[in-house]
Amino acid sequence: xxxxxxxxxxxxxxxxxxxxxxxxxxxxxxxxxxxxxxxxxxxxxxxxxxxxxxxxxxxxxxxxxxxxxxxxxxxxxxxxxxxxxxxxxxxxxxxxxxxxxxxxxxxxxxxxxxxxxxxxxxxxxxxxxxxxxxxxxxxxxxxxx
Numbered sequence: 001x002x003x004x005x006x007x008x009x010x011x012x013x014x015x016x017x018x019x020x021x022x023x024x025x026x027x028x029x030x031x032x033x034x035x036x037x038x039x040x041x042x043x044x045x046x047x048x049x050x051x052x053x054x055x056x057x058x059x060x061x062x063x064x065x066x067x068x069x070x071x072x073x074x075x076x077x078x079x080x081x082x083x084x085x086x087x088x089x090x091x092x093x094x095x096x097x098x099x100x101x102x103x104x105x106x107x108x109x110x111x112x113x114x115x116x117x118x119x120x121x122x123x124x125x126x127x128x129x130x131x132x133x134x135x136x137x138x139x140x141x142x143x144x145x
Contacts, residue, residue, distance in 0.1 A: 081140065093128040097124075099113065107121045
């Protein structure tokens, strides 16, 4: 068996020492960073009620204030009425309407997303919009928030 010459052996040993030193220093850095982060972290159980209240907000969109309703064709449409109309739709039709109206997706994009034929998307969209229109026309005047 041929032994490597002395210079190659010294280079290999020096590189080995260098790699071990780099790994050791990197481990120390990670440990120190973790210690610093843990010193700054706080568990949810340690928060005061005031601090807990700062972690979330409440959406006041559907509180039914007078200024939030729309007058359309002489009928008053509130956000709650519109939400209730959407709830009357079956899930698959609701998804189609939401993707079309609120996410500006075309029928082709919706068909690809839901993995259904384009004609099914078109049918669901048009029938759902007719159903929503009928619900809003029937319930707009007598709906109380």
